Amino acid sequence: MTTTDGDTASVSIQDMSKISGLSEATLRYYEKIGLIGPVPRDESSGHRRYGGHAVERIEALGCLRATGMSVQDMRDYLRFLDGNGDGGDGNATRMRELFERNVSRIQEEIERMHVRRRYLELKAQLWSARERGDAEGENRIVPEVARAREGLR
Amino acid sequence: MTTTDGDTASVSIQDMSKISGLSEATLRYYEKIGLIGPVPRDESSGHRRYGGHAVERIEALGCLRATGMSVQDMRDYLRFLDGNGDGGDGNATRMRELFERNVSRIQEEIERMHVRRRYLELKAQLWSARERGDAEGENRIVPEVARAREGLR
DNA sequence: CGTTTGACCTCAAGCGCTTCAGGTGGGAGA
DNA sequence: TCTCCCACCTGAAGCGCTTGAGGTCAAACG
Structure with a gap:
């Protein structure tokens, strides 16, 4: 499932799909619209190889998508995760609000x-x-x- | 809301939208894909005028769509209503099955x-x-x- | 060593609508 | 009468994917 070259694990799109629950087509689509990626490629084959950092993020996206969260909210989620929502601790608040909004959405x-x-x-x-x-x-x-x-x- | 010319009430697309809860765009779309229509037009303006028969059907479609029923099931619904599903009384059974399937879908x-x-x-x-x-x-x-x-x- | 298999690639179209751009007909007000 | 507005028209593009067609690369098999 993962290959160690140096210190970076690399995951194929098929495995990334199994891990995240997102279809391969969806993974390519998310890359195309800039929600994830750009994903590094294998030199000779041109196949996608997801690195450790990306794997975790995409796994999380899989969960959020599974709840019906919008693409925009997923974008915001990643932005807050990276600390580019506001700077500092305001992001925990943004995150809470984001999830609370989605709880209400589901409730309705x-x-x-x-x-x-x-x-x-x-x-x-x-x-x-x-x-x-x-x-x-x-x-x-x-x-x-x-x-x-x-x-x- | 309705105009009487002879014995047929004719309803504008705006009113049809209010009656059915389907947007004007959706009404045009349903016509385009052959789910309803073709809808007769006003001679001079070319505007759609829904007749009494169509109004009832579309009102019903509005309810079904509001439950998340698929376009294919809506097609079947209309077919059974018209008695072209099987002939005779088998259609009541088909209808029951159609709705039961959709209850299960919602339940899940x-x-x-x-x-x-x-x-x-x-x-x-x-x-x-x-x-x-x-x-x-x-x-x-x-x-x-x-x-x-x-x-x- | 040629071929088959399988995982992957890209690009295009389809689904069920919604939204938008650009245009027409007809009634009301100046 | 001229003009404005409103309701309506069509066609195209967008959304968030999914499905399918057609092609490449690399390992395995005969």
Whole structure:
């Protein structure tokens, strides 16, 4: 997985993908848009070789991406990590704020998901009633669907 | 909001957007990909005029889209509605299955969201500890972050 | 020693929209 | 009547990736 040449470990894109959970295509894409990189290449083959420093950063990015964090927030995260957000200790505050914002974002998404589930459950029930030819059940569900629809933003 | 000419109500794209919750751009896009339409136009201005039949369908699509349903499932939904899924009563079954699949999809998403929230909360706490210079708190949180990370797919 | 395999490369297109740029028709006010 | 504005139009580009086509390099196999 890693090769030691001198003191620097070097990781292939495939391994970097396994480590970070980001697809190889995404790794190339992140490099292209300047979120990571430029990644050094193997002399003869031209293949990417991720060095120890990069590996840790990209592993972290994998986690953040997995939470649905925006590319801009990932950029800020790296900037704060490197101490170029403000200088000094203000960056811990920026980091906290960044994560708190994202917690709120997820929280709101969860709440919206519950509403959506409710709506879809009722729709499933409605068609289930129709499937059985249960006209009465159908009539009971229709107004509930209408109510659930209101919550769907 | 609606104009009566004869017996057909005609709705502008702006109003259709308000009714359905889909943006004007999305309405044009759905037409372009053949999910809806073609929508009749006003003779002189060339503006879209949605007729009563289309209005109901698009309103329904708005709800489905709001739940995150895929374009393909929306296509199937319309097909089953029109009775071209199978013929006869098999379509109620198809509809039920379609909605049940989507309930499961949402359910899984909700579960993943909880894991993500947990991870982000811990990260926020970690940086909060650093912000306060609380090295001890930091040490308590680090292993928890590591554990939460495992769940992130 | 030629060939096959596999990991990797780049470039282009597609997905589901959103946003933007540039243009038209028609009604209202000066 | 002239002009302004508003609602609408089309087409193209952007976002964050994913998928696919077509080509290179190096180690392994017959």
